[in-house]
Amino acid sequence: xxxxxxxxxxxxxxxxxxxxxxxxxxxxxxxxxxxxxxxxxxxxxxxxxxxxxxxxxxxxxxxxxxxxxxxxxxxxxxxxxxxxxxxxxxxxxxxxxxxxxxxxxxxxxxxxxxxxxxxxxxxxxxxxxxxxxxxxxxxxxxxxxxxxxxxxxxxxxxxxxxxxxxxxxxxxxxxxxxxxxxxxxxxxxxxxxxxxxxxxxxxxxxxxxxxxxxxxxxxxxxxxxxxxxxxxxxxxxxxxxxxxxxxxxxxxxxxxxxxxxxxxxxxxxxxxxxxxxxxxxxxxxxxxxxxxxxxxxxxxxxxxxxxxxxxxxxxxxxxxxxxxxxxxxxxxxxxxxxxxxxxxxxxxxxxxxxxxxxxxxxxxxxxxxxxxxxxxxxxxxxxxxxxxxxxxxxxxxxxxxxxxxxxxxxxxxxxxxxxxxxxxxxxxxxxxxxxxxxxxxxxxxxxxxxxxxxxxxxxxxxxxxxxxxxxxxxxxxxxxxxxxxxxxxxxxxxxxxxxxxxxxxxxxxxxxxxxxxxxxxxxxxxxxxxxxxxxxxxxxxxxxxxxxxxxxxxxxxxxxxxxxxxxxxxxxxxxxxxxxxxxxxxxxxxxxxxxxxxxxxxxxxxxxxxxxxxxxxxx
Numbered sequence: 187x188x189x190x191x192x193x194x195x196x197x198x199x200x201x202x203x204x205x206x207x208x209x210x211x212x213x214x215x216x217x218x219x220x221x222x223x224x225x226x227x228x229x230x231x232x233x234x235x236x237x238x239x240x241x242x243x244x245x246x247x248x249x250x251x252x253x254x255x256x257x258x259x260x261x262x263x264x265x266x267x268x269x270x271x272x273x274x275x276x277x278x279x280x281x282x283x284x285x286x287x288x289x290x291x292x293x294x295x296x297x298x299x300x301x302x303x304x305x306x307x308x309x310x311x312x313x314x315x316x317x318x319x320x321x322x323x324x325x326x327x328x329x330x331x332x333x334x335x336x337x338x339x340x341x342x343x344x345x346x347x348x349x350x351x352x353x354x355x356x357x358x359x360x361x362x363x364x365x366x367x368x369x370x371x372x373x374x375x376x377x378x379x380x381x382x383x384x385x386x387x388x389x390x391x392x393x394x395x396x397x398x399x400x401x402x403x404x405x406x407x408x409x410x411x412x413x414x415x416x417x418x419x420x421x422x423x424x425x426x427x428x429x430x431x432x433x434x435x436x437x438x439x440x441x442x443x444x445x446x447x448x449x450x451x452x453x454x455x456x457x458x459x460x461x462x463x464x465x466x467x468x469x470x471x472x473x474x475x476x477x478x479x480x481x482x483x484x485x486x487x488x489x490x491x492x493x494x495x496x497x498x499x500x501x502x503x504x505x506x507x508x509x510x511x512x513x514x515x516x517x518x519x520x521x522x523x524x525x526x527x528x529x530x531x532x533x534x535x536x537x538x539x540x541x542x543x544x545x546x547x548x549x550x551x552x553x554x555x556x557x558x559x560x561x562x563x564x565x566x567x568x569x570x571x572x573x574x575x576x577x578x579x580x581x582x583x584x585x586x587x588x589x590x591x592x593x594x595x596x597x598x599x600x601x602x603x604x605x606x607x608x609x610x611x612x613x614x615x616x617x618x619x620x621x622x623x624x625x626x627x628x629x630x631x632x633x634x635x636x637x638x639x640x641x642x643x644x645x646x647x648x649x650x651x652x653x654x655x656x657x658x659x660x661x662x663x664x665x666x667x668x669x670x671x672x673x674x675x676x677x678x679x680x681x682x683x684x685x686x687x688x689x690x691x692x693x694x695x696x697x698x699x700x701x702x703x704x705x706x707x708x709x710x711x712x713x714x715x716x717x718x719x720x721x722x723x724x725x726x727x728x729x730x731x732x733x734x735x736x737x738x739x740x741x742x743x744x745x746x747x748x749x750x751x752x753x754x755x756x757x758x759x760x761x762x763x764x765x766x767x768x769x770x771x772x773x774x775x776x777x778x779x780x781x782x783x784x785x786x787x788x789x790x791x792x793x794x795x796x797x798x799x800x801x802x803x804x805x
Contacts, residue, residue: 269281269307269309281309282309290309291307291308291310293307293308294307296325348649349649349684351651354689357684357685358629358685358693360685361629361630361684361685361689361693362630363684364587364681365626365681366424366590367587368423368424369426370424373597373630374423374424374425374590374597375423375424375601376416376422376423376598377598377601377602378602379436379602380415381415382414383415384412385411385413411439411509412437412438412439413437414435414437414526414599415434416434416594416598417434418431418432418434418531419432419550423598425590425594427550427552427555428550428581428586428591429549429552429557429559430549430550430591431548431550432532432548433535434594435507435528435529435534435536436526436528436595437525438524438526439509439519439527440480441480441521441524480523481610482612482768483523483524483526483607483613484768485525485528485596485599485613486514486515486526486527486528486615486616487528487530487596487619487621487623488527488616488620489529489530489618489620489621489622489642490529490619491529491530491535507534507535514527514615514756514761517761523613524609526599528595528596530575530623531573532565532573532574532575532577533573533619540564540572541564541565541566542564543568557584557585557586561580561584578673579673589626589674592623593623593630597630600631604633611771612635613635613768614628614636614637615637615639615764616642617640617641617642617756618640619672619674620639620640621639621640621705622639622674624637624638624642625690625702628694628702629690629693632696632700634694634700635700635771636701636767637694637701637703638703638763639702639704640705640760641706641707641713641714641754642704642714643687643704643714644656644687644714644723645686645687645691646667646668646669646671647668650686651686651688651689652687652688652689654726655667656726657670657719659714659715659719660711660713660715661713662713688726688730688733691704691726691730692730692744695734696734696737696741696742697741697742699742699776701742701744701767702743702744702745703744703745703785704745704746705746705748705749705760707749707750707751707752708748708749708750708751708752709750709752710752710753710754711754713754716789720790721797724790724793724796724797727744727745727790727794727797730744731743743777745782745785745794747763747790748790759787762787763787766785766786
């Protein structure tokens with residue numbers, strides 16, 4: 187919802203589910219039936235404070251009541267029909283879902299005219315909600331009084347089954363449904379990229395081998411780089427057509443084991459003499475630094491990737507698309523791993539131009555799903571490249587599954603890595619927004635054997651499974667429960683109701699042989715700093731570990747580690763831990779539980795162990 191005068195906050199389309207309070211230690215009660223089996227949701231339409239009556243819509247868009255009226259039997263006859271004031275966004279949607287011949291709705295948010303009712307829901311069975319002349323002072327969902335479609339797929343989702351810990355397979359299924367809504371109920375199944383560009387002549391500069399000097403010079407060598415592009419939003423692989431078409435660009439580089447070239451060495455050194463073997467000439471155009479495919483692919487997610495060069499580095503108009511922008515990709519290659527580097531939608535190589543072209547070039551109307559791009563609000567101003575994820579909210583209101591644009595790219599990369607390239611081990615690492623993506627992707631896709639999100643999340647709002655929260659500091663300082671973060675981190679996103687933070691952490695290690703190491707910094711300059719929060723972090727760690735310990739067929743492990751980092755980055759301590767854990771994964775015996783007791787640089791383990799001693803239910 188963009189550019190309205192009063193900047194009214196529009197909450198996401200998530201249902202209000204009766205929550206069952208579950209004590210952290212009450213694991214014995216997990217054998218009870220699901221708290222929502224056979225029950226229905228209750229969505230408040232009007233709180234009854236306006237004097238116009240109290241109204242509620244009951245259940246799954248079926249029978250509903252409004253005072254003396256039965257909404258399911260209401261005959262609209264092509265006319266607008268208003269609900270009273272104080273209507274919520276959820277209630278407005280649910281009311282439209284409850285009326286068989288309601289095709290659209292809109293919510294009046296606010297007005298500069300005090301005589302106009304705020305938060306009044308308008309329902310219609312007509313093709314359009316007629317604009318009212320002279321009411322430009324009013325603020326509506328979408329910015330104007332035009333209809334918001336009530337598509338059948340969205341109406342069928344008014345109820346969300348919350349994860350109660352009794353069946354994590356079912357919890358993942360519900361999570362997949364809310365993120366992807368695939369026709370099969372499974373993860374998207376496409377494997378091959380839409381575009382593969384061979385960047386075989388992409389060169390790194392320096393001295394390509396150990397023992398051949400310590401500096402940089404004119405020597406160059408090829409690294410076997412490929413640019414892979416998937417179009418996200420198209421139909422196929424079990425996915426319905428979305429409202430957007432966005433590219434996801436992935437840089438695929440192979441390991442440089444045996445040569446260990448560096449893409450970011452210190453400047454000012456010359457080329458050692460006698461290095462003609464590795465120096466490019468007409469007869470020797472470049473030295474191939476990679477030998478063969480590794481057994482391990484590391485998916486490195488850069489999150490809100492910014493430009494790799496130029497000043498200012500975080501310019502809103504920075505549009506370059508460069509591999510290895512923060513040197514992490516090359517560093518992983520040097521250790522012997524193949525890497526696919528990616529970024530979030532609207533960032534890095536996935537940026538799109540703002541203004542009208544953001545709608546005309548990327549929005550696709552779909553009558554079957556009720557998508558009408560005439561209602562599309564542009565992303566920023568023309569000529570700008572500001573990748574605000576709040577842009578996605580308008581498409582979520584239309585019924586599109588907008589989280590697919592964040593998470594489908596990861597699943598497609600895993601499909602390609604496993605089904606086509608046949609990698610034995612798949613590891614995922616990410617910083618910040620890349621850490622957030624790593625957390626959610628590892629919960630969705632059990633083929634990710636080891637996930638290591640860096641400064642990507644804490645349970646910043648509670649759930650029925652784990653009814654406690656940890657503040658996101660310093661970003662969320664003073665902002666209360668769930669404060670801080672971007673659009674995708676807001677509790678308004680429906681999938682968090684299906685599977686909250688504790689559920690996500692459990693799913694990342696719920697299968698045997700799968701593990702998740704959450705990496706945080708004591709004094710992170712942006713987000714999820716651990717200073718003063720060791721007790722709270724230890725509490726959710728022990729809870730998640732207890733859930734994994736009680737799985738009947740065994741499970742992997744989850745643990746949070748923190749080091750003394752004071753900047754929002756993947757620091758040298760983080761990199762040491764990453765390499766240590768990947769090498770443990772590659773050994774014949776794999777990662778063992780004891781390996782989590784000797785993580786280098788970790789300052790959280792003593793508090794976690796002390797908390798575990800007092801957590802009597804832990805097996």
